[in-house]
Amino acid sequence: MAWHSYELDRIAQKLVINARKHDPNSLNQSHKMRVAVSYGLERFWGEHLRLKVKEENKSRYWKETWDKFCQVMLKTGIELPNDSVKPEDTKTIESVSNKLWSLSIEDQRVALAVLTQLCDCIVWWTQRYKVGGAADESDS
Secondary structure: OOOOOOOHHHHHHHHHHHHHHHOHHHHHHHHHHHHHHOOOHHHHHHHHHHHHOOOHHHHHHHHHHHHHHHHHHHHHOOOOOOOOOOOOOHHHHHHHHHHHHOOOHHHHHHHHHHHHHHHHHHHHHHHHHOOOOHHHHOOO
């Protein structure tokens, strides 16, 4: 399989700008997203549910990232679950988790590689667009 950019940088830029519009503090999630990739698709997907109850804007940022990621993966021929789920809906959470666990090892590796690159792009744009942070103080 050849490498394709899938416009990940452009998608990341739009995600960061949108998150910044809703709540500039939610941009802190970008680095957490990049770290979460190493824990797997299931944990990355589930993070929006954990945040949903108390931090809606942060939850939205994670969910929008997952939604865009799923769209990109469709272009690769890999369909990822993207069901609407409420944090209290254990049955659907279990269903989505099982779908993610049942992906072939090859599909999991491709998905994680693409998600890693998407998150790297998100971190890069966050560093450029973060208001009042270290990015504003350096590299003028």
